Amino acid sequence: MLEKLGIASIRVDLPFRLNHVNCFMAEGENGWTIIDTGLNNKETSNLWDDIIQDKNIAELYITHYHPDHYGHAGALQKKTGARVSMSKIDAENGRKAWTDEFINEIEGWYTASGISPKTARKMVQNTADFKPLVTPAPMISHYFIEGEKVPIGNYAYEVIFTPGHADGMVCFYNAEHQVLFSADHILPRITPNISYWFHGDSNPLKSYLASLDKVKLLDADFVIPSHGKPFYGANHRIEEIKKHHDDRLNETLAALSEKSTVNEVYKRLFQWELTIHETRFAIGETLAHLEYLRSTGECTREFHEGRWIYWKY
Numbered sequence: 001m002l003e004k005l006g007i008a009s010i011r012v013d014l015p016f017r018l019n020h021v022n023c024f025m026a027e028g029e030n031g032w033t034i035i036d037t038g039l040n041n042k043e044t045s046n047l048w049d050d051i052i053q054d055k056n057i058a059e060l061y062i063t064h065y066h067p068d069h070y071g072h073a074g075a076l077q078k079k080t081g082a083r084v085s086m087s088k089i090d091a092e093n094g095r096k097a098w099t100d101e102f103i104n105e106i107e108g109w110y111t112a113s114g115i116s117p118k119t120a121r122k123m124v125q126n127t128a129d130f131k132p133l134v135t136p137a138p139m140i141s142h143y144f145i146e147g148e149k150v151p152i153g154n155y156a157y158e159v160i161f162t163p164g165h166a167d168g169m170v171c172f173y174n175a176e177h178q179v180l181f182s183a184d185h186i187l188p189r190i191t192p193n194i195s196y197w198f199h200g201d202s203n204p205l206k207s208y209l210a211s212l213d214k215v216k217l218l219d220a221d222f223v224i225p226s227h228g229k230p231f232y233g234a235n236h237r238i239e240e241i242k243k244h245h246d247d248r249l250n251e252t253l254a255a256l257s258e259k260s261t262v263n264e265v266y267k268r269l270f271q272w273e274l275t276i277h278e279t280r281f282a283i284g285e286t287l288a289h290l291e292y293l294r295s296t297g298e299c300t301r302e303f304h305e306g307r308w309i310y311w312k313y
Contacts, residue, residue, distance in 0.1 A: 001222050006153035012038030012047060014068055021068040022226050026153030031058030033152055037072035039133045044072050052080060062086035063183035064166035065094035067134050074136035083141035090168030091140045098131045109198045113283060114261025114307050126276045144170050162215060164208025165192045167200040178221035186237055188228040191244050195284025196291060205292040212238050252289040256299055256312040262287050
């Protein structure tokens with residue numbers, strides 16, 4: 001199907017347990033379009049150098065601001081002169097998330113979540129370590145607008161805003177072939193991480209579930225994800241992901257058997273060894289589920305002795 005659509009899939013390796021991101025290329029009338037870029041490191045740079053050396057790269061589409069999608073965009077733009085398009089929300093998130101000012105605030109959020117100062121400092125350093133992997137930032141040529149049509153190869157795709165995994169996440173949908181570039185919104189084998197990162201949308205899980213329902217209305221047949229292989233049947237996978245979060249919300253509520261910090265709930269939910277990088281995601285995901293439950297009135301919280309304490313009603 002990718003060949004029929006004129007889409008080339010580029011596997012870009014990542015130094016994490018989630019060990020790759022899929023980027024995409026397609027040639028149109030005015031040159032090539034690239035969707036997402038990988039991290040800004042030597043390996044990624046060498047990979048793109050080999051791929052683009054004989055091509056006119058006209059457009060870079062960035063689905064969201066997370067480093068494995070956004071990181072090399074600035075460097076690739078400098079090499080190619082391509083226009084860069086992404087949502088305004090995530091362009092701003094990309095500029096903010098790795099500033100010294102914001103990074104210096106994070107330790108306070110982690111300690112308020114009940115994490116020890118030593119571990120909190122390691123988690124902050126892990127965030128700071130990404131700065132060279134997202135630098136230089138791209139110059140944004142165009143902000144995506146909900147519902148606009150953009151060319152990818154020889155077909156037009158509608159821009160679909162799907163906040164949740166990232167506040168400014170976009171997907172691309174072609175109705176003629178019922179094809180969805182799902183980015184990290186829908187993945188075939190794992191559920192996308194839904195975290196609160198101490199900025200932006202304070203209830204990302206609510207937004208994510210609403211975005212799933214929104215995409216379900218498209219009834220996409222062929223899904224092209226940013227991690228894992230393309231697959232058929234978006235709506236079946238959407239229902240699986242929704243059930244996962246229903247189960248996880250029940251597990252989170254059960255973990256509130258007594259008044260607890262975010263860290264205490266996280267440890268009950270993730271009972272296996274995680275790296276510092278993975279711990280950041282697990283804390284963010286735990287917080288997102290707790291805040292969803294708080295929004296539905298199933299739990300509440302108070303700030304006590306420098307810590308957020310949650311309990312269920």
